[in-house]
Amino acid sequence: MPPMHAxxxxxxxxxxTNEPLAPLTWYKVGGAAQVLAEPSSVQQLTALASQCHTADVPTRVLGLGANLLVADQGVDGVVVRLSDPAFRQVRIEGTTVVAGGGFELAKLVLTTARAGLAGLECLAGIPASVGGAIRMNxxxxxxxxxQAVKRVMVADATGQVYYRDRDDLEFSYRRTNIVARYILSVQFDLSPDDPKALIRRVKEIFLYKKNTQPLREGSAGCAFKNPDQPDPQGRRLSAGQWIDKxxxxxxxxxxxxxxDRHANFIITDRGCTAGDVITLINHVQKTVADRFGVALEREVVEWP
Ligand SMILES: Cc1cc2nc3c(=O)[nH]c(=O)nc-3n(C[C@H](O)[C@H](O)[C@H](O)COP(=O)(O)OP(=O)(O)OC[C@H]3O[C@@H](n4cnc5c(N)ncnc54)[C@H](O)[C@@H]3O)c2cc1C
Structure with missing residues (x-):
């Protein structure tokens, strides 16, 4: 096999090559990608996927980096970013909206609200690409x-493109049954509504998030999923409430x-390393488990 660069x-x-990933993530920590590739079409992406598969080179997809912790030593193989305009288109036909996997969720929320289409306003204030938002539900x-997804265009790790339709899709708390490596575009089924009311709703939800979460600091949102386990009184506490307790x-x-604003957010201050974040995550998990017998599961995706 010829060398990868060939x-x-x-x-x-x-x-x-050797491209730092920290500036491309919200934590702003971590090392470099051996290769960061930004294909300019679906054909280029599938050719790349196929070649990586043949050469046994690991591939990963980077969205907006808002739920990602990259290790300080970085990652081997190819990190693919859907930053080209080919993956950042949005098309509205009646109540159907098709958005590229690399399109920013915040823009999609505003675009659909302004167009008088309801269904995505609940996502106001969540930093994500459309592909990353689907992957994490x-x-x-x-x-x-x-809840608004009708169809998803994906490619698997070998570069094979196919569609997943509503009736075989499952979405639950921060997970989906889509396992394909690349989420290329998403079709949403929305419903007509008053644009002014929708914009008001977007603002309300954004303000709610701004008032309850540290949106301006380095973080990846909630570090842990909310556990199912109830407290001794039978109440279900959020991960943040257990950490606060x-x-x-x-x-x-x-x-x-x-x-101190939201105990489920881990903030990265100046000079922070990915190692610091991992050590703190481990400490929080151990403390909550030792004190309350509650197992906190990580929500943040860790590379490698
Ligand atoms: C301030 C802040 C607030 C947040 N609030 C919320 C919240 O309220 N609710 C919530 O659910 N989350 C929240 N998050 C977490 C984050 O916004 C979501 O998890 C979001 O879906 C991550 O999308 P992303 O594009 O940044 O994905 P990334 O962080 O880049 O990647 C996350 C995972 O998705 C995969 N991925 C990304 N793009 C693609 C693609 N095109 N195809 C296939 N896989 C892909 C990656 O490989 C990785 O496994 C918050 C984060 C921050 C920083």
Missing amino acids: WLDDLNIPYK AGGVFGDIG ASLKNFAIGGARVS
């Missing part, structure tokens, strides 16, 4: 993205700290 050059796909108390608000290790 076939990458042959594929004619824009790529960089992004959402919260107001609803999640899965363990008196861990503001607890810091190196440059990583538990937010």
